Amino acid sequence: MSKTSRMLSGALLATVIFAPALQASAAEVNIYSYRQQFLIKPLLDAFTEETGIKANIVFSKKGLLERLKIEGKNSPADVLLTADIGPLHDAVEKGLLQTVQSDIIDANVPAKFRDPQRHWVGLTTRSRIIYASKDRVKPGEITTYEDLADPEWKGRICTRSGKHTYNLSLVGAMLEAHGQADTKAWLEGVKSNLARRPQGNDRTQVKAVKEGVCDIALGNSYYFGKMITNDKKPEQKAWAESVNLIFPNQNGRGAHMNISGAGITKYAPHRAEAQKLLEFLTTDKAQRIYAEANYEFPVKDGTPWSPLLKQYMGDFKQDSINLQRIAAQRANAAKLVDQVGFDN
Numbered sequence: 318m319s320k321t322s323r324m325l326s327g328a329l330l331a332t333v334i335f336a337p338a339l340q341a342s343a344a345e346v347n348i349y350s351y352r353q354q355f356l357i358k359p360l361l362d363a364f365t366e367e368t369g370i371k372a373n374i375v376f377s378k379k380g381l382l383e384r385l386k387i388e389g390k391n392s393p394a395d396v397l398l399t400a401d402i403g404p405l406h407d408a409v410e411k412g413l414l415q416t417v418q419s420d421i422i423d424a425n426v427p428a429k430f431r432d433p434q435r436h437w438v439g440l441t442t443r444s445r446i447i448y449a450s451k452d453r454v455k456p457g458e459i460t461t462y463e464d465l466a467d468p469e470w471k472g473r474i475c476t477r478s479g480k481h482t483y484n485l486s487l488v489g490a491m492l493e494a495h496g497q498a499d500t501k502a503w504l505e506g507v508k509s510n511l512a513r514r515p516q517g518n519d520r521t522q523v524k525a526v527k528e529g530v531c532d533i534a535l536g537n538s539y540y541f542g543k544m545i546t547n548d549k550k551p552e553q554k555a556w557a558e559s560v561n562l563i564f565p566n567q568n569g570r571g572a573h574m575n576i577s578g579a580g581i582t583k584y585a586p587h588r589a590e591a592q593k594l595l596e597f598l599t600t601d602k603a604q605r606i607y608a609e610a611n612y613e614f615p616v617k618d619g620t621p622w623s624p625l626l627k628q629y630m631g632d633f634k635q636d637s638i639n640l641q642r643i644a645a646q647r648a649n650a651a652k653l654v655d656q657v658g659f660d661n
């Protein structure tokens with residue numbers, strides 16, 4: 318990088334910090350991120366070190382798709398980074414992403430975690446699992462998502478809202494496996510087994526198991542890691558210690574998987590840099606950092622798991638369905654959740 322361009326990017330950094338929108342310049346890439354900064358920062362530092370490309374992030378919990386839509390061709394954003402397939406799928410439907418063709422990505426990311434139309438790429442994976450009370454649920458007593466509708470569990474299940482993006486994907490997976498009528502009956506069964514109206518987040522449900530409000534809960538796998546290592550809120554370690562982790566459907570289609578992922582925006586001013594970033598994020602080096610930061614699984618086969626994941630989660634069978642098929646069922650899933658009054 319020349320002295321002039323260093324000065325320029327320094328000036329632009331100031332602009333990025335103080336201006337409401339990111340500014341474009343050479344040898345940089347601008348990211349709109351639903352993933353929190355602390356998860357991404359070490360990765361972006363490694364990316365800049367390796368490529369000389371500066372990476373700027375705008376983090377937000379919501380509204381990034383709307384922002385992309387409003388900004389249109391003037392958007393400074395090159396990459397959309399999300400914590401779930403939901404927003405990526407929505408972004409495709411709204412025409413906000415362009416396709417990316419890369420041998421590196423194809424080699425590193427299994428096809429089931431990539432969009433067949435090439436609009437998005439999975440970067441880390443997580444499973445939606447069953448957290449079961451060590452005291453009140455015997456090993457082997459519940460082994461599948463289908464079991465959740467069994468009357469044996471009446472008044473014993475906790476979950477967050479059925480309309481939450483994680484649950485919509487799970488219902489989408491059920492729709493793919495069983496079709497409309499059976500999935501509706503299943504949802505009704507699960508609803509009638511709930512210990513309380515759906516509320517809170519995934520960790521709230523594990524707390525409720527610990528407190529005896531319910532015996533089993535639905536939650537994403539990485540929350541276990543976040544709880545069991547939580548020195549700031551040590552009570553969460555006790556929540557995590559009160560449960561066994563059940564990866565469902567091990568004798569069948571495998572546990573439901575979701576991704577955190579990314580896509581390149583339709584009007585990316587730094588198209589080439591954006592692709593380099595996505596490619597970098599699929600490499601072993603980045604995969605390790607990224608997965609460990611949030612107790613997720615690397616999307617790339619062969620990237621070593623963190624010791625914690627190995628200790629508590631081991632090997633498990635993953636559903637082999639392409640996530641795009643599940644994503645395509647999400648609208649349908651939302652309708653079903655409403656129809657059965659799941660959240661009422």
Ligand code: FE
Nearest residue numbers: 400519537540
């Ligand atoms: Fe989450």
